[in-house]
Amino acid sequence: MASIDRSLVAHLPLFGGLSQEDLTEVLREARSMRVPRNGAVFEQGADATSFFLLLHGHVRATKTTPTGDQIVVRYVVPGDTFGVAPAIGLQHYPATATAVDDSIVLAWPSAAWPRLVARFPSLAANTLQTVGQRLQETHARVIEMSTQQVEQRIAHALLRLANQAGRKLDHGVQIDFPISRQDIAQMTGTTLHTVSRILSAWEQLGLVESGRQKIVLREPHKIVLLAEQTSDTAASRS
């Protein structure tokens, strides 16, 4: 298999502190895979045989509850690691990873993780940073879920997506991968009906534009204001 171009990945946080030779060594064990849109990279509960780095495209991580509800845990953007089960002591994947765009991922066998980390400790330190950042994001969501009105949670979710994967257009900021109202509902702990109602209202106010699988924040500044209003002011407005 053709080797992976070092220059494509050398700047990524995972590889910070590695020399060029180290990086070549780490990449030698990886293989690159194309995952078509809507293809699964791995399924929740399956044996964690590989861990991954997203090079191109977008991947959605979802968890399914025993009662069949599906929750979007996060969106993976290029440069992010995912499915790093061996690093957190898991033998099975804790969530399902599905490509939402045609995507390219690098995959390493899980068995390589302990060996690579022993040789290149900065891989472990860099991964710890990433895990820490994700924990912070999760904390932020727990706080949103516990303290905010659904309107604010949706505003926060849209801003998080825009910040992570936004593209500036003349008339606003587009979330640059296919995302449905159902996805937003699953990110914010609410129903499709509620998301539709709120997004339609925002659309009428000219705040957003939402087509099939596409959302443009036309007035991102106003959405920030909506996201930040306290529940007192939200209540007094309604």
Add this chain to the structure above:
Amino acid sequence: MPISFDELVDDVMRRRPETIRVFLAFQMRCVGCPIACFHNVADACREHGIDPDTFLSALCACT
């Protein structure tokens, strides 16, 4: 390089952290804002209803 109207506010604050004070003084919400990487100085002034020339001179004065 001097600060211009079309520089993104995120870049302004990163490149010259001393400008953060000016954003706060004008009561702008750009500090820590998730969309700071999409709005330039002119956009931010428009959104906050602030005179762009006054704001730009304040930014330049502090650097």
